[in-house]
Amino acid sequence: MPLSSDKIPHKMLSQDAYSTWLGIEILECEIGCCKVGMTIRKEMLNSMGKAHGGISYSLADTAFGFAANTHGKYAVSIETSINHIEALNEGDYIVAESVIESVKNRLGFNIVEVKRGEELVALFKGVVYRTQKDWE
Numbered sequence: 454m455p456l457s458s459d460k461i462p463h464k465m466l467s468q469d470a471y472s473t474w475l476g477i478e479i480l481e482c483e484i485g486c487c488k489v490g491m492t493i494r495k496e497m498l499n500s501m502g503k504a505h506g507g508i509s510y511s512l513a514d515t516a517f518g519f520a521a522n523t524h525g526k527y528a529v530s531i532e533t534s535i536n537h538i539e540a541l542n543e544g545d546y547i548v549a550e551s552v553i554e555s556v557k558n559r560l561g562f563n564i565v566e567v568k569r570g571e572e573l574v575a576l577f578k579g580v581v582y583r584t585q586k587d588w589e
Contacts, residue, residue, distance in 0.1 A: 455525050456588045458484045462519035464588065472515045475508070479519070485553040487520035493545045504541035513549045513565040513577035520551035521561050521581040525588055528561065532580040539574040547574065559583050 456464060462482045466472055475497075481488040491512055499505045513535060521528040541547060551565040559582055567575035 454589060458482070458523040458525065461522050461525070461588045462487055465519055465522060469515070471511070475511060475515075477512060477515055480548065481550075482519060482523060484523045485520060485556075486551065487516050487523065488548060488550040489516045489519065490546060490548040493541050493543055493547065495543050498543060502542075504543075504545070506535075506537055509537065509541060509547060509549075509567050509575045510535050510577070512547060513551070513567050513575060514579070516549035516551035516565050517563050517577065517579045517581070520553060520563060521579075521583070522588065524556075524561075524583065526583045527586040527588065528581045528583045530579055531560075531582050533577065534579075535575055535577045537575050539569070539572060541569065541574060545569050549577070551577075551579075 477491045493504045497508045549567045555562045561581040563579045565577035
């Protein structure tokens, strides 16, 4: 039996060791949209004492993947990019919200905003390919 849209991201997170290690939590999810958050930890800092760029990228990518799969079919990214706008520090709590901007047959186009409070710290764009396999 297919899973409901809001349950798919929770199932995905339960099977995702990397996102779990990052400490990602699901804040909201519905069809075509997912919001996740996490706190920057010391082991996530680079040589300049700021969060490694891969951390905000990973959070955005997780939000992107979760949102893309809420339509009930397995969806995989085929292209992603990010613009880093502000540096992040240990202890910062960041939130990524992914919204599907457009869906064309098997392709979905997402924009993910990563914020620290109300401040935009990164902007991520992604293209997803939706398979015919149902989430169960």
